[in-house]
Amino acid sequence: MLRWKYVLPILAATIWCVAPYGVAQVAAHDEPPPPSDIPGQFQPDTCTNRALCGELQPLTPMQSAEGVHAGLVWKKGAESPKLIFHARFPEFMGKDIADPDAIDAAIAAGKLFNGIGAPPNDGNDFDFSLRNSFKQLVYGGFLLRQGLARSVPTRIHYNLFMERALLFDPTHPSAFANHGVFDVALLDTDDFELNLSAFKETGFSRGLNYNLYCNGAATLEDGRVVFVGGHDMNSNNGLFKVNIFNPETETWAPRTRPCTRQNWADDPFGTKLFAADPHAPYYPGCNPLEIESTQPDDPSDMKYARWYPTAIILPNSKVLVLGGTDQDATLGPSPVPFPRDNNSDAAFRASKIHQVVPEIYDPVTDRTIALENARKIWSVYPQAEIVQTGPGRNDWKVCAIGGQSAISDSPLGIQFDGPYTGKTWCLDVHAALADPDRNVPAEKHWTLIDEAAEGHDYCCSTASLLTLGKKGQTLSHKVVLFAGKEPIPGSTNPNARRATKTVQMIDWAQPNPHWVRQGDLLQTGLNHHSVPLPDGTVVITSGRDTSKGTFEEFHSLRLQHFNPVDGSVRQLAKTTVSRGLHGNVFLMPDATIFIVGEDRINLVPRGDRAFPPGDPDLGVPNGQIFKPPYLFKADGTLAPRPVIESAPKGITYREEFDISVAGPASNIGSIVLMRTDVNTHGLTTGIRYVKLAFEVDDKKGKHGRIEVKAPSHVAQAVPGNYMLFVLNKAGVPSVAKHVHLTRHEDEKHEDEKHEREDREREEREHDRHANR
Template sequence: MTGEAETPEEGGAWEPVEHRFDHLPVHVALLHTGKVLAFGGSGNDETRLHHPYPAELFDPETGSLTVVDQELGGDVFCVGHAFLPDGRLLAAGGTYRYDGGIDPPALPGVPDLPNLPPFAGLDHTYLFDPDAERWTRGQDVHAGRWYPTLVTMGDGSVLAAAGLTKHPPWVALRKLELYTPGEGWRVLRGAGRWLPLYPRLHLLPDGTVFYAGSYNTHYTFPFSLRAFPTARFDVGRRTWTEYGLPSEQEREEGASALLPLRPGDDYRARVLLAGGGTPTGTEAVADTELIDLSAPDPRWRSVDSMAHARYYAYAVLLPDGTVFVMGGRSGKKGHVHGVGYDPETGEVASAPNAVHEAERFDPATETWTALAPMTVDRLYHSNALLLPDGRVLTCGSNPRRRVDELRIELYRPPYLFAGPRPTVDAAPERVVYGEAFDVETPDAPEVDEVVLVRQSSTTHCLNTDQRLVELVVEAKSEGTLTVRLPANPSLLPPGYYLLFVLREGVPSVAPFVRVAGGD
């Protein structure tokens, strides 16, 4: 870890948003319309199980908020989600019952037992259409899933893994399911594996899926303290290859990210794991580790540690290829009892050990630098994602039940204080695998690189949609760049991306482009 940020040019700057969410934004997604969808169902409030809160839409350009006034018929608190090729958000699972004997009980007429998992998963599927700004009900998953992970594959299908079941024995589900648009869900027979809740899954360029570690193992009774070795899943062969554990077992409730994929490095697939801790109640760590999954014998190795130990940290890929990490708290994980609303301001009071200092990881040097501190705690149930203008939206935090952080902050990285930005005058709305296309920009001769960053959907420090791919620039002329899209859909799963052009590390405002196969 190096330096202390003293100026916006060094550490960026934070800005508050005038408006705030009406309800806790447990799940957040950047839509191709430019708006941000936020929803949380019952929002970690068991009294709202049968009356969940509606979703909301935030417009970063105007700062306005609108409510999606629609009842779903199920609680989307703690679903898994990922984007489909057409830009709709697929959400599966959710909450069927809470802890504490809230209706419906685990076993009708039988008192809840202390060693039963406290939550049960819903088996619903919902799809959000960004253009219509409405939800529709999809085919149910084959079993309830509470805290599942969804990841979009290179063929546009979506893999679902993990989650607590709806019916006995209420353990983490072994079944893997695959959603195919227009067809629905099917179970992948013979591919089952025990995974913790909200496992960190990343699609690799070879089409396999890497499990980088756990988010939460506490509720996976009776497997709470077992080891879940990191592993790679071959969907076609339905086989798993294990790579062991990082130095800190499980590293639960930390952050992971698939680092930028670049043609000059043969699209080498590396995964970063930062912060977190163990499931045995120990304190958070600042440790950072990398694994190179393109190597002949992938192994975790330690690199420069963060300056701050963190649970509940978020990792956001920035268009300059660095990784922005924010939020969380040091010490032990869990609800922060005693924290409530400040009687003078009415805002959520700051929690002990909350980490406000942000940090940035440079994959080229494998080192961290300090960034400007934020003013609002971002703990459990917080979110962070990249916006088209290069800022980072942060929202949410839920130190304990019914204490909901509704304020929104926007972070402006140092590159927004580094001089004039390049501009994009025009880009295709749709680009095809393996084909070249033109980007009109008056800055073409000075552009250093062009990157695509996939639209994000985030929850619980998890963002499986997140990926950055550098494109090959084939030609430059006055006012035009000719770039080529890779032919490999596992590098860029079909869907919507932000197209940034960069000059000396300073990105443009990004238009959305849709990546698709040829007709």
């Protein structure tokens, strides 16, 4: 347990600290002046008016896993969702990867407060606790002390004995219990014990057999979550696997279990193995460098292994998979550092390829179809969007940012690492599926629409905003793209790029959609995370610009507010917690947002408010609730909120449905649907704001009755779970009602007919190639 109790009165406030650079506990907006000999330390928040800036709440412990991959999931008919999340090694416990005794010894030796020193002393004193037995028997001998693996060791001892895939219940009485701590360095075991009962482990014990780190995810119409690809041993090495989580049972779909995982369960740490043979290279018959050991065949497998792929739910309730990378694990580990980043094995990393063939996963058959005829090379995690292209229910395409030419018949993908552009392409999925030459390598069925001003190596923080008319038409379909990379002036390296603060927006409802520059972000940065609000604006969190030399320029700590009406960006409240690529953010049913994630080792950087020297070992997983300005009156008190008294549990397309609100319906200014999904790395392909048309009958309206127009087309709002909000004319949102948007039965039958035709075509193609 950690708790610091040295008292120092400053300006009549009680501050807890450890001199000379100890940990200081301070209330929000009540920071002491930064020490003069720590340049670039955290600066006090200047945006403190709740009505303009909103308000951040104390930190919430998130137990044993960083929320790198996370999202809201719903049981059928449930009033509230749960939050599923995981990080690297979700199919293991922390103790499997890191030795708790070694961590305890480091803490006893004072390693928590030795800070970040001159290179190579990065302060990661828990690194040596990572187990060689795990590295050898499960990880193929590849470098383990790199990336998010370094965040597995933690000073919260009992978290090491929990799985690294969790389900968080925000409605649990203790879910957000806290001691009023706003600084990561101050969180300790006492804080983590407050809300432990709000979490449930959902890893190996619930049927998960694979490392889903760096997967793509999409939520199906029935609420199940499809996770495609992931992490086979080291970074960039992909999985063929399609794993599915069922919120109803809170379990994973059955998949073939790797011998590496089964043997570790039977003989943890190889204790029996090494007792019999101290020089055993791996479990008998289970060489991790052989694909059969880590990824045994399963009928649901994709054709191509993928790490960092995009998955997006389609209007026909299938899932499109784009991009991703893979490497050749058979090359084995190498003691020579890879010259690019010193973090992986040379030959292994040099074998990295990008997968250029899209695949479509069909949840009915639990199989995938490869679109060899629609090749394109993408940056990792290309942002994709469903776009209605005509008046018919099947008039839609999938549009994505950053595609490059990929004409190649190589079965091994393409080696390309940029630079990437902002080229924006749309894929005709129907045409690609129906193409008789679907299995012939080609680059067909893509249409170039426009080019955004900047490209992304990791694409990218966006927001999807739709407004529908009374006749069911799409009045606007805006997608906002935050920040990017531009060439460095004067650089002789064509791949050299620097972060920007550019905001661009495209309206897909326009006859000739194109990217238009908006107002800039407050500072340059990458790896932001954005979330649409029920009022149609967007909150941007997190981000870093690693080229900057001062703490405030390096870390984007100020939350930002984007208004798509005028393209403006303004400052909101400021957090003390720096989050980057592995952060995440969600809209909650009470119209607050929940900010989570980031590598544990990055959460207490040099310049940190509570511990200015910075120390990675002090970081612990956490989240933070933000109350947007619309929840407050001008005087800073909470605003009265509209109340939805009744709403249907389910709605179908093109129908009109009634809701009832407390008080006169004439007080309601807007009604919106907000789709939920699982996000990662700023990728939010399934999140969408949909503003609905509605009418208030004079007679019924006096009693709070409102008639609402449901979406007309599946491409406007794909089937699945939504939060329904009403907002009063002052822009204050209600607490959401959970509604399920579903297709009409005749549409389901028509889609099933097309699915049967697709399967029959696939079988004919398979037979034709088999008989050659």
